Amino acid sequence: MTEEQIPLGYTLFAILSGPRPRHQAPTDADLAELERVVAGLPEAGVTVRGLYDVTGMRAGADLMVWLHTAPRSDDDPAALQRALRELRRTAALASFDLEWSAMGVHREAEFNKRHVPGYLRGEQARDWLCLYPFVRSYEWYLLPEEERSAMLAQHGRQGAKFRDVVANTVSTFALSDYEWLLPLESDELISLVDLMRDLRATDARRHVREEVPFYTGRRVEVSELAEVLS
Template sequence: MAPVVPIGTAPIEIIRHPSGRDLEEPQGFATWIVLRRTESTGTAGKESIEAAAADLGDVTLRGIYDLTGFRGDADLMLWLHGPDAAALQHAVRRLRRTAELAGTEQTWAAMGVHRDAEFNKRHVPGFLRGIEPRAWVTVYPFNRSYEWYLLPAEDRARMLAEHGRRGAAYTGVIANTVSAFALGDWEWILPLESDDLVELVDMMRDLRAVEARMHVRDEIPFFTGRRIETTDVMEVLA
């Protein structure tokens, strides 16, 4: 009954900050793959998902999530991260060919990379800071309004500070914001983790009542699920 545990450590790279300071900052890509069960068996191999997950090199499988009951088009979600996007692509293909996942089809995917977050230039996603995964996750893409990036910097800073103060009250939530410009249809991917599902619900509702909310263009779909063990995958897909 081996649990899905993070394997490997993101590399540390010295980054030249625009201010001229050198920042020692973990760099990494992340991808989220949403799957649903089909009648097809695909091109199943003999390798198990547990064996594959333990042998992904620099890629870490942060979690497998049960999405049952949250959406009609999704049963399972994978969250992987690593220093190289091509390595993530290879890892996803390998996992998709395992005996457990060959009978699924992909319904959604997103790729992101750690860059400066607009709300906090020093924000480093929890998954790159060695923070252990939490029991629940909600993942959603995000686009700002067309006007947002043309607003005076001081106005954006004021609104983001309000947003940050409101979110900071939810101390059990781990933020993992990554940049997604040019990697798909979205500007940011926001994965939020907590051991308390209701805390995620309350925080998302509370953050609706801030001024920055007026500058949101897109923030769907949402994918929310419970982190499971590799040995539970077949039961979820049965």
Template sequence: MTEIQVHGFLYFRVPQGLRTPEMREQVRRATEEAQKFPGVVALYPYSLVGLRASADLGFWLATDEIEAYQWVGGRFLRTNLELTASLWGYVRPSQYTGQSGISVQVPGERKRYLVVYPFIKTHDWYQLSADDRRAMMKDHARVGHAFTEIDQVLVYSTGIADWEFVVGYETDDLKRFSELVTALRSTAGRLYTRRDTPIFTGRHGPLQDVLHEVFGEEDPQ
């Protein structure tokens, strides 16, 4: 199997007046072509309809390099979808635990919801000793371990994007996920969070179902 180097999340808005059967078919074809493109390991669709004004449709994309990620983004742009956010990063071990920040199986079955946001630490965080930072991250992990039904994707983009990390959480229960975030915000490390927005919440489903929600019924033949 191709080794995954990049996880990214593409979010699109359907331009006004283009929520049509023809546009739906263009997006369907683009998705199927993207899934077959060399270097693409997995591509999963999500509906954001009614959940965020800036996006109707999202894709979780895992590739072997950034070039494949860019090709997929370009292919969707040729459908006239408007790209409103692209959050991406590289897979690497944590400097605090030595372990990967990926606790999901890709390719594999997806949970019902995916919550994604960029993350930036404060400058003061990097002035702390490595031991202090490691202790805070262990406390962060301790809280997370009480929510074993929620999976994480954490990738790194320090110096190559406007954020330092991108984190995605898979869950079948959004209320339970909100409880996790509430608990994490009570930890000491929260003092060193500079930014963790915008937040994109999408619901996964088969491509046909997602496109139905975004574009409506198929054009009858």
């Protein structure tokens, strides 16, 4: 894929929180409606990368929704906003609050032009997703380029050891309170745990200003939501 062929790939993450105490579980009709909405979104230029059960991983969070502009679409960020509203209007999700959300977009990485988010490279969604925002130190962007490049190269080598982890780093400057969004996918949750631990031992770690909240969840089908959301 050439630089000209790489789409912007706008992406949107939404964390939904259900009512307390719980109402009744979504009915079969509710889930059928949600399934129809999800299936119809590609016509509007939107792909649902996944729905994720984040129950128990973080208080006040139940479901994570990952959307991105569809391949060969117009890369319209407003389409993602419309899609989220449409999903939240369904009976299954209408009573859920929006706990947290952020939008990102693919921009050329600082020193690695070859880095393209997995969802834009055709990587299939994995079973587990770990998402967190990221803000560099105030000094980071004022450091000499060669110094930053060396630190990021070390960081990249450390992460490359985890071949089963798909990185989807996107820029969120001006789109949220953060600078970057880091969605990491793997079929093995323990790989995400070990990767995040190992990346602590890199020089770039000295230039982290913020990297919370973390949201981690298991990818689920719409048919599973009767149990997940009950």
